[in-house]
């Protein structure tokens with residue numbers, strides 16, 4: 001099958017999780033989360049997404065039904081004996097920074113991804129946050145080099161799997177990463193220096209996410225600043241980065257272009273989806289959006305960043 005015939009536009013691999021989360025707005029003991037989950041639901045509003053991942057025998061059928069209700073292809077989401085990946089985190093003093101209290105890989109510890117033809121021919125690939133060795137396996141299993149490959153990561157993997165992560169970053173077109181993690185990865189304290197160090201590692205685009213301060217896209221010979229939406233109340237920042245990535249990649253796959261103009265718009269679509277993610281716990285807001293909610297919030301961004309040229 002050529003990628004033109006493939007109905008699957010984006011393939012994503014990454015964590016599918018139950019999270020225990022505490023924020024200044026409250027506490028949840030076990031909510032559906034995971035990088036691939038947030039990514040897929042956000043991207044599903046723009047294009048056809050397929051997930052590669054694993055859940056345990058504790059995974060709630062209602063969560064499967066929610067993913068299916070978004071037309072997400074979950075044929076690559078395997079159910080294994082054992083427990084679903086579990087992350088415990090809190091955002092207390094600084095709402096922009098998650099403090100990890102516990103990470104249990106559980107069924108992800110021994111997961112071997114298997115890709116169908118449709119998966120292996122997807123033209124866009126997002127390697128969401130998970131062990132970089134697993135991200136590399138999925139990249140290697142693609143039948144053709146996708147038009148665009150992007151990845152995300154976090155401090156745990158920089159700490160324990162840096163060689164594999166560096167190899168992966170040398171092979172992707174775009175890295176999406178939090179500010180603190182970009183600094184940790186490169187050893188640079190200054191954002192543009194961190195971005196150019198990342199460019200030196202391979203990717204032609206780097207998106208540095210800065211929580212309530214928005215995201216900056218460093219592309220080939222340009223950079224672009226996407227603000228965060230000025231919400232009065234952030235309930236739960238979990239998944240903001242993955243929802244940004246879902247909007248960003250979902251939009252690029254839907255227009256099937258990765259030029260400068262599309263990348264700029266994609267960064268605003270990403271900020272739009274991130275703004276919904278933080279308005280409620282977990283996926284509670286993101287899973288119930290309409291296309292007009294998204295269009296309205298996108299227009300609010302256009303207004304937020306509109307200004308006249310100097311005369």
Ligand code: AMP
Nearest residue numbers: 015017033034087129238239240241242
């Ligand atoms: P973010 O979009 O950065 O807020 O990502 C939030 C999601 O990342 C949570 O739902 C967690 O389940 C997941 N997560 C946390 N730690 C890890 C990890 N080490 N590897 C993969 N996913 C993780």
